[in-house]
Amino acid sequence: MDAVRAFLRHPSGMAGLVLLLAVVALALLAPVLFPVSPWEMVGAPFTPPGEDGMWLGGDTLGRDVAAGVAHGARVSLVIGIASAFAAMVIGVVIGAISGYFGGAVDLVLMRVTELFQTVPAFILAILLVATFSPTLTTIILTLGAVSWPPLARLTRAEFLRLRKREFVEAALCQGEGTARIVLGHILPNAISPILVVTSLTVATAILLESALSFMGLGDPNQMSWGFMIGAGRTVIRNAWWMSVFPGVAILLTVLAINLFGEGLSDVLNPRVSRRRA
């Protein structure tokens, strides 16, 4: 409860939370606010903002940009959260094994982690999505697959730190099983920094997804913000609103998650927070 009270007094963290709740509300209410599919051609092509009932304007085919932004919030949040979760699962498993067992296992796993960090995440993502063709699932898995190394390193560091602690040693002496020690003793103590970094991974995943969609590697059946900006790029002379508004939406969402995540970090783990900066 102290943490909650501390967070409530954290101005930027609260600003992030409020903004984030607004985005979540937009995503949840999208079907109510814009009952017609965002793909439906409801007006004339290139309708300027405010005309024809489209207050953020219409796109190349006469689709409502506002509807796209609202429905896009669903896509961005789903992809962001799901892929951050995937990254967390991969990262925690690898980091935990590496940190707990150490030795040769640690060496091999850390080399693999390094390898994944050596190949630029975005290019690897392009390669993976292009290879397995862009759908919601492949995009989520891909973003998870390129985002886990920081989480693995963090988890490993936490495990290395906690393994030497008295309560773990005590559990070991009492002959508790490895799984019990890892899940029952170490992980609960390491979870809060992991959650903080995962929440920040959501932001990076949203940015990565938008860049993929912008390059034409998004799921063609999902109205996402990156897709909208990509579609607006070539017509930027004719319709600035097509690329400006979805971009603002990404900026605000990512900003909100970052502020929230950092606020959380300051409140929960001053130590990790300072190190990560």
Add this chain to the structure above:
Amino acid sequence: MNRREFTAAILAGSAALPFGITRAVGQTRGGTLNTIIQPEPPVLVTALNQQQPTLTLGGKIYESLLKYGPDLKPMPGMAKSWEISPDGLTYTFKLFEGITFHDGKPMTSEDVVFSCMQVLTQTHPRARNNFARVASAEAPDPLTVVFKLKQPFAPFLGCFDCTSAPILPKHVYEGTDFRKNPMNDKAIGTGPFKLKEWVRGSHVHLVRHDGYYLKDQPYLDEIIYRVIPDAASRALALENGTVQLVQWSDIEFFDVTRFKKQANLEYTTNGYEYFAPHQWLEMNNRIAPMNDKRFRQAVMHLIDRDALNKRVYFGNAKIATGPISSKTRFYDGNVKKYEYSLDKAKALLDEMGLKPGANGKRAEIKYVVPPYGEVYQRAGEFFRQSFSRVGIDLVLVGTDMAGWAEKVGNWDYEMTQNLLYQLGDPALGVSRTYISTNIKKGILFSNTQGYSNPEVDRLFEEAAVALDEKKRQELYTKVQQILVEDVPVAWTLELEYPIFYDKSLKNVVTTAIGSHETFGVVHKS
């Protein structure tokens, strides 16, 4: 120059001035043409690669025996005259004198025979089919080429434009691996322009070939093709005069209206007659429900092709009525009409038993989006909305070029969009999509949808070998009627790609291949 002026000029012309085009006077010699090449071609040798950018650039470097007017009638190219024997089996071409390659060596009939029979039959799929009909090709003297056909082939004279039969130097290629010949980088042809420099990712610089055989030509000193991958950047380049000529899809369709109003630019949709790009929604005829003629007819009814033209193509197209484009020969518009009617579409679907299920959906169909740019993406989105109105879910599947080619070529698709050129004659560009002998697994731009009708096969075959134009028209009219009834593919639009050029440029579009032409006659005023 509009089409009528052009025709008049042709009639007034003589063999000595084969193009009959306003000859540039002294002060118009010289100058630089800046234009766009998009995407960057992999190679400039048109014998090795026939993608649009390669042809646009390579067209300046490699010439062939003939050119074709907007009416698709042959005109002199490197051949100043030609004769066909009465039995339609022997074609004799007489070449101009003094033609040289860019390396200074003379071009003779030996080079023509070598290029057509040795090189193109190996490297140029389209030419391979054409020259497969030749029994023998001979070079009795340096200026004469004689082709003897195995059996009459009506469109044979239509196989000699610079994109279909580019002539290469025998002394460079003989006995080598054509695809790996290091001289490919030098791109040695006989065209009015030669390669000076190619800075990959930036530009291709062509300069005049001083030894060109036609007096005073080329009029321009140099042509610079800029590589500009970004569409908005291309539009900006045309707008501020960085480039003076754009062709094909350099300018997106939505920008055409804006540029039509720009005072210094000339706009035309001429110069695509040979290609007559014909677009359709392709349906795999082997798979239910697309294997039912009524379903395919319903598709014709449920697509508002007028709206498709207006919203996706911004009016830069004509509604297609059937397999043959109205812009090419042997077109007949007197066929069954499919107006936009959701009721008729639903009635047909009900009749074949494809009724809406509990969730209101009749079917779910996968649509592979061709990876050729945004317009294809928008068209896919348009189709998805169209099908949703009659309760059919179209699921768009994104893919890359290799994936698309493999899926379509190997018949592993349900629906996609396709665009084929008509190539000046139905026997060259149309029949390949519908005849059952061209159902060839693994091959793109064949009868990939798997349509088969013996009557259609017979009519196309007869029309290909018939020499009488009237007889051919009868056969093609019949085949168009049958195909429009059967709807092997749902024809949508005849695309009208724009050409914009600065008004100071003259003679830009003079033939049926427009911007692929050699540009020897292009000059600045």
Add this chain to the structure above:
Amino acid sequence: MRGARSAAAIGLAAITWAVRLVAVILVIATFNFILVRAAPGDPAQVMAGQSGAADPKILEDLRKEYGLDQPYLVQLGTHLKRVLSFDLGYSYRQRRPVLDLIMERLPATLLLTLTAFCLALLVGTTLGALAGLAAGSVVDTLFTVLSLLLYATPVFWLGLMLVLVFSVTLGWLPAFGYETINAKLTPIERVFDIGKHMIMPVVSLAAIYLAIYARLMRSSIIEVAHQDFIKTARAKGLAGPRIVVGHMLRNALVPVVTVAGMQAGALVGGAVVIETVFAWPGLGRLTFDAVLQRDYPVLLGIFLILSIIVIVLNLATDLVYRLIDPRMTTGAA
């Protein structure tokens, strides 16, 4: 004695690095190979298919020409052998050796990324240091807000917005390309011309890293300022500015350099998007085209070269690390 020992240490480090370099190259090459070969799509099909009406004979020839008819293991073996001898193969779409393709695009990318990198590092650390020293002031808050905003901005969107403002609306800067083609400029004019084309791509690519370095530097400065040795120095009465220059900056730069080294590869990744927006003729564009066209040899080559660059940059960072951090004696943990 001490010199000899450090020379031996450096020699050992060099050998370790060389072994790691080769090992990583082999692993990445294998990884790429498996991944790319697992992809759907037959390259011969595309090559011939695009040309018009392909023929089985032509497809067969193409497969033979590029060894695509060999078993995968044979292809892999040949591939690894070639990679180690720096033969990156032949691009059948571009009809040129892969190394040539990469090398001619590399300068444009290096120019773009290195300029962006230097800009981000210099401006980022300067702003971060200023903000850190004046922690809590209005300037500090302003910098923090600005870096937060930049950190949340999609790179490509920032580029587009710059185009919208400075090219479309104001007409001040060229929206695309590397230089004005055929402008017949003097060498000095040409440098300025390229510089003008570079402004927007560099700024949009640098922005996010600038924000990262500024935030790192800020917190690093704050942290260092509270460390004991600085407090001791202050207590001893050493002058403020000397402390800043001599101790704080040097120590505060350590985490920035570490992160900068780690992000060199990501910077090249960001260049893919930026080069698309600005039609910049570099490696990023080549990567994207190669993926779309399934140009296997080019893809493999690019990934290999990028990995080598990243490893070399890591080495460089490690050296800088040793130079600026006096406590550093052995290799990076």
